Amino acid sequence: MGGLNLEVFKFGMYVMFPIGIMYYFGTNLDERFRVPDFWPKAENANKIPLEREEIQAELERLRARRLILRERRLAREAAEEGRRGNDQE
Secondary structure (H helix, E strand, C coil): CCCHHHHHHHHHHHHHHHHHHHHHHHCCHHHHCCCCCCCCCCCCCCCCCCCHHHHHHHHHHHHHHHHHHHHHHHHHHHHHHHHHHHHHC
16 A cells, blocks of 8 residues: 555654654743743742751740730720620610
């Protein structure tokens, strides 16, 4: 029927067609699909403390923040209890 030349041509098409498609659609992807400012800048990202002093300072900051939030919550709950007490009388 076709002979050896046809088989070689078909084999070449089977191999080169996917490679050609991948090359055509796979090159320059960074330019095609780039989203500006997708990743945060280094100065805006969280920095993990590595030194002992930095870790201690971060722990102190977190403790102070937790205590401030606790004081606010307790004050809000006390105000709500005061309102409930006045409403029941």
